[in-house]
Structures are given as C-alpha cells and as structure tokens.
Amino acid sequence: MRQLIWLRTDLRIHDNTALLAATQAGPTIAVFLLSSAQWQTHNNAACKVDFWLRNLAEVQRNLAALNIPLLIRSAERWQEAPTVIAQLCHELNISAVHVNTEYGVDESQRDAAVGAQLVEQGLLFKSHHDRLLFKPGSILTQNDSYFKVFSQFRKVCYQRLHNYIAPCLTVPTAQAVLPIEADPVPANVAGFTTVATSLQALWPAGETAAQQRLDSFCAEAIDDYSEQRDFPAELGTSQISAYLAAGVLSVRQCLHAALAVNQGEFDCGKSGVVTWINELLWREFYTHILVGYPKVSRHRAFKVETEFLAWRKAPDDLLAWQQGRTGFPIIDAAMRQLLATGWMHNRLRMVVAMFLTKNLLINWREGERFFMQHLIDGDLAANNGGWQWSASTGTDAVPYFRLFNPISQSKKFDPQGDFIRHWLPELAHLSDKDIHQPKQLGGLFDTTDYPKPIVDLASSRERALNAFKNLPRNLPRNLPRSADFNDPFGTD
Structure with a gap:
C-alpha cells in the first residue's frame, strides 16, 4: 500500500x-x-x-x-x-x-x-511526534496544566531525560523504483523578493552543511558557550537556529551531539553544554506555551492586564529602529546585522526588543512582526516568547521594572566596539570608549551622518515604568483588541 x-x-x-x-x-x-x-x-x-x-x-x-x-x-x-x-x-x-x-x-x-x-x-x-523532545501535554503541573515558569518546566524535563532519552532514527533503506517522476524544485516563488547571494552564502543548504556546523560548534565552542554566548563579536553561538527551525536538523540530533561531548550528562559537567541544552529546552517551553495557551498565536498578550498598556503611535521612531538609525550604536549595529544576514545575535535580540518596547514604548507586536519578516530562523513560538518576555507581557517574563540600558549593554558585551565597528563603519575611527556614545562627543563629529539618539534613556525609562504602574488592577469584562494588527496566526 x-x-x-x-x-x-x-x-x-x-x-x-x-x-x-x-x-x-x-x-x-x-x-x-x-x-x-x-x-x-x-x-x-x-x-x-x-x-x-x-x-x-x-x-x-x-x-x-x-x-x-x-x-x-x-x-x-x-x-x-x-x-x-x-x-x-x-x-x-x-x-x-x-x-x-x-x-x-x-x-x-x-x-x-x-x-x-x-x-x-x-x-x-x-x-x-518529531519536532520536540517532549510532546505538548506530556509536561504538566500537578494540576494538569501547562507550566508558566521555565525553571519549573525544566525540572520536569530533567526528570524525564534521566529516565529516557529518545535515540536518533536511522535513514530509511532504498526502496524499489517507482514509475513516478520527481518535480523540479523552484528557485523562488511569487510574492518574495530575490535573496542576495551574500546572504545565501552565510547559510549553506543541506543536512551535510547543517551537521558540519553542529559538529564544529560541539568540537570548538560549546565548552565556552556559557561565557562567550553574550558577546556578539565572538563566534560563541552555534549558528544552527535556521537549520533547526526548518527541520534540516532535529532537536534529537542536537541533544545527542551535546551529550557526546559531556559524557552523556545534560544537567552537570561542562557548564557550556548544560547552558546550551537549556536553550533547547527554552525552545520546548515556548512551543508548549503555544499549545497550552493558544491565545499567544492570536496576537494576545499572555499577561491579560498588559493588554491595557498605553503603547505609543510613533511611526518615525519605529522606522528609525527598523532601519538602524536610533543613534544608539549597539541597537543600530544589531538591526543592520539582521537586515544583512537574516539573523541577529540572541543577546542583541533582547536588547533591541527591550529598547523598542520600553524606551520607545512601541507595541511588541510591531517588533514581533518585523523580526518574522526578516529572520531566516523565524519561529512563531520562540519569536513570540522572546518578544513577550522582553516586553514584560509574556509568561515567565522579565519584570517590567528591569530595562536593559543599551549603552551599558554595549560596554559590557562589546567592550572594544568590534561588533559596532563591523556594522557601523562610519564609527570605526572612534576610541573604544567613545564608540558606545558617539554623540556625546559633539563638535566636529556631529558633521557625520550618524544620527543623534532619538530618545532620552532616563526619561523614557520613567515613562515605561509609569505605563506599567498605571495598568488596571481589576480587569474590566471586555478586553481591548489589537485592531491595528492582522492576525497572521489565527483569529479570535
């Protein structure tokens, strides 16, 4: 048959x-x-x-x-x-x-x-069941509900992994030839622009390329992953997210590759391996959230009260953020990396997301959509989870009063300005100190094309804190709808 x-x-x-x-x-x-x-x-x-x-x-x-x-x-x-x-x-x-x-x-x-x-x-x-290590609905609280806190979810995952780790499956054996001709695979489809060959070269296709990238990471970088993963100028991350999102690699293959360099351990041993496996479990967590709380597929905030946030309508600020013209070098360098490569370093995804949602007080849905429109590794669950985490509207989210200062983040994670210099060559001549805040120099440097900061960090932080503090404590019966957004993943 x-x-x-x-x-x-x-x-x-x-x-x-x-x-x-x-x-x-x-x-x-x-x-x-x-x-x-x-x-x-x-x-x-x-x-x-x-x-x-x-x-x-x-x-x-x-x-x-x-x-x-x-x-x-x-x-x-x-x-x-x-x-x-x-x-x-x-x-x-x-x-x-x-x-x-x-x-x-x-x-x-x-x-x-x-x-x-x-x-x-x-x-x-x-x-x-194939895309995840754990089938949604199999990792539940004692009340048979989906976990809302990652650390609790991870604890149960660890318990399951101690009992059983699914093996990788073999390749099917060749079958008898069928009298059916394969169809040609198109090089492009209508509605999508042609992709630059330089971007394609960053992401070679095929399982062999994906496996080589995974093997190289496990052999050369995974040991130091916990220390190096936050520095965007370093080759400290796996660079396999696009392959995992498209299913060119399976999560089981990733897990077994990591276990192989850590004597089969996933919760002890090399800290880099443990940290990276936890990133695989974050992927699991956000997908389980997607299934257990389907409203997040429908452009709804996980935290109901945050539907009442007074987001700003600021199209000029949004465009400056999208184009990398905010006047904050680490933000602009990250956005230019995204536009040029289809990918952004994970630390910087958090920094630029928090800048948009807190300092600019622009709706997280704008950022979620823009990322999906440009990420080669765009994944509904991970992208939504990350954006709602940064905006303090999601499950297990960062507290609303914790805002990443982009200048402090820049100095801490790109101390010599190497990442900034790569993506903002107009700032390459600045010293390691000045490159993080070029417009403080004034004088001759102001004749360059690099923009002034579009927002004051101190006052915008206070504005964001007040917006969250003014959320209603007793929720009205009828919640506001996000009428300005199409529902690309479903309807209410």
Missing part, C-alpha cells in the same frame, strides 16, 4: 519520524506544498522561504538516492491543502499520509482539515 510523506518544516532524511514510518509501511512518495499567500500572511521572511527552497532541493537529491520521488504541488492558502492532498492521494493510489506534527493554530487547523478529508475517503492520516 503506497504511502505519502508530506514534508513541511522537516527537510531532512536523517532522524525523520514520519519519513521512516512511511517507508516502513510501504512504497513511499513525498510531497511539498508551495503556499506563497499563506507564507506572506504569516510574515515569513524572503530569506527563510529561499532557505526552505534551497534545502528542499537538497532533500530531493537525498530522497532520489532512496528512490523516493518528491512532488511539488501548490496550495496558495492552507484552506486548499485538504483538496490538494486528497486529489494527489487519489491520483497515486495512496493509502496513508504521514506528517510530523506542527503546533501553531493555523497549522493544527490545517492538519485537522486534511485528516478529516482523508478519513472521508477511507484513507489514513498519521501525525507523528
């Missing part, structure tokens, strides 16, 4: 649960749906879609070695997916469709609709 593996954000043949299950059940065919309109609605970055397509071409070559043809179909919006998948099953005499579970609201509704359509036709729809 023929099987269909529907690939989504699982673009690999190694350690792929749905793919292995399909090939073990019968002759297998693969399909990928091009959904340009849906991807635009979800604010997916052009560089991320390009990354998907480049990795899809690599997957097609790897599948061909297993005699599994990869077909390309179009479903501009996911509402079309049930019809497209059902028609393909009819054409190819498919008996079962296999997928790896995805967890966003729209993704869940799409899969439920496809499954219902197939059941009506007497076909099977099998959704496999």
Whole structure:
C-alpha cells in the first residue's frame, strides 16, 4: 500500500519520524506544498522561504538516492491543502499520509482539515511526534496544566531525560523504483523578493552543511558557550537556529551531539553544554506555551492586564529602529546585522526588543512582526516568547521594572566596539570608549551622518515604568483588541 510523506518544516532524511514510518509501511512518495499567500500572511521572511527552497532541493537529491520521488504541488492558502492532498492521494493510489506534527493554530487547523478529508475517503492520516523532545501535554503541573515558569518546566524535563532519552532514527533503506517522476524544485516563488547571494552564502543548504556546523560548534565552542554566548563579536553561538527551525536538523540530533561531548550528562559537567541544552529546552517551553495557551498565536498578550498598556503611535521612531538609525550604536549595529544576514545575535535580540518596547514604548507586536519578516530562523513560538518576555507581557517574563540600558549593554558585551565597528563603519575611527556614545562627543563629529539618539534613556525609562504602574488592577469584562494588527496566526 503506497504511502505519502508530506514534508513541511522537516527537510531532512536523517532522524525523520514520519519519513521512516512511511517507508516502513510501504512504497513511499513525498510531497511539498508551495503556499506563497499563506507564507506572506504569516510574515515569513524572503530569506527563510529561499532557505526552505534551497534545502528542499537538497532533500530531493537525498530522497532520489532512496528512490523516493518528491512532488511539488501548490496550495496558495492552507484552506486548499485538504483538496490538494486528497486529489494527489487519489491520483497515486495512496493509502496513508504521514506528517510530523506542527503546533501553531493555523497549522493544527490545517492538519485537522486534511485528516478529516482523508478519513472521508477511507484513507489514513498519521501525525507523528518529531519536532520536540517532549510532546505538548506530556509536561504538566500537578494540576494538569501547562507550566508558566521555565525553571519549573525544566525540572520536569530533567526528570524525564534521566529516565529516557529518545535515540536518533536511522535513514530509511532504498526502496524499489517507482514509475513516478520527481518535480523540479523552484528557485523562488511569487510574492518574495530575490535573496542576495551574500546572504545565501552565510547559510549553506543541506543536512551535510547543517551537521558540519553542529559538529564544529560541539568540537570548538560549546565548552565556552556559557561565557562567550553574550558577546556578539565572538563566534560563541552555534549558528544552527535556521537549520533547526526548518527541520534540516532535529532537536534529537542536537541533544545527542551535546551529550557526546559531556559524557552523556545534560544537567552537570561542562557548564557550556548544560547552558546550551537549556536553550533547547527554552525552545520546548515556548512551543508548549503555544499549545497550552493558544491565545499567544492570536496576537494576545499572555499577561491579560498588559493588554491595557498605553503603547505609543510613533511611526518615525519605529522606522528609525527598523532601519538602524536610533543613534544608539549597539541597537543600530544589531538591526543592520539582521537586515544583512537574516539573523541577529540572541543577546542583541533582547536588547533591541527591550529598547523598542520600553524606551520607545512601541507595541511588541510591531517588533514581533518585523523580526518574522526578516529572520531566516523565524519561529512563531520562540519569536513570540522572546518578544513577550522582553516586553514584560509574556509568561515567565522579565519584570517590567528591569530595562536593559543599551549603552551599558554595549560596554559590557562589546567592550572594544568590534561588533559596532563591523556594522557601523562610519564609527570605526572612534576610541573604544567613545564608540558606545558617539554623540556625546559633539563638535566636529556631529558633521557625520550618524544620527543623534532619538530618545532620552532616563526619561523614557520613567515613562515605561509609569505605563506599567498605571495598568488596571481589576480587569474590566471586555478586553481591548489589537485592531491595528492582522492576525497572521489565527483569529479570535
């Protein structure tokens, strides 16, 4: 009985649960749906879609070695997916469709609709747990609710990992050749701009490239990860987030690579390894939040009272932040890194997010959307979780009275100004001291094009504190809606 593996954000043949299950059940065919309109609605970055397509071409070559043809179909919006998948099953005499579970609201509704359509036709729809170490709903409090605090969530994860660590799965064996021709993988899709070759070169496609990057990190940098990860000028992070988001690497592969250099330990031993594994668990935590509290998929604040925050309408300030023209070098350098590479150092993601939401008092949803529109590793759960953490509107969020001072952060984590000099060459001639606050120099330097700070840090901090202090203690029955934002991940 023929099987269909529907690939989504699982673009690999190694350690792929749905793919292995399909090939073990019968002759297998693969399909990928091009959904340009849906991807635009979800604010997916052009560089991320390009990354998907480049990795899809690599997957097609790897599948061909297993005699599994990869077909390309179009479903501009996911509402079309049930019809497209059902028609393909009819054409190819498919008996079962296999997928790896995805967890966003729209993704869940799409899969439920496809499954219902197939059941009506007497076909099977099998959704496999693959994207996470722990299935949502399996890590719960004593009251059977989803955790809201990471440290408590991590404690239960540790308990589970002490009992069992899922192994990585083998690559399927080659099957007999099927009389089906694979479709060409497009180099681009409508609605997304062409990506610069310089950006593509930073993120080579394919499992081999991803595994090499993971291996290199574990061999050379993971030991010092806890000390080096906050310094953006250093090569102290893994640089695998894009591969993990697209499913070119699995979280199991990442975990086992880390365990291999720490004698199998995940909560003791090398501090760098423990810290990095905790980052994998943060990814788990935010995805569990996405499932347990689906309102965060719908542009709602996790902390209900923060829906009443008096966010500023400041389009000029927002544009200056987006373009890296705030007058604060560490902020502007980080934003230019994002625009040029599709990626931003994790420490700086927190710094620029807190600057936007606290110092500029601009709605976190603006930042969340802008990041998704430009990140090659954009992930709904992690991006939303990070933004709501920084804005003090989310689960386990930073206290509202804790604001990162961008100048202090710059001096602490880029002390010689190396990162700033790389992305702001107009400041390269300044001393290590002056580069963090160039406009304090005055005089001749003011003739350069670098802008003055768009906000006073002290007064803007006080403004943010007052905004949070003035939130209502007793919530009214009807909550305000975020009417200025489309709901790209679902509707209320």
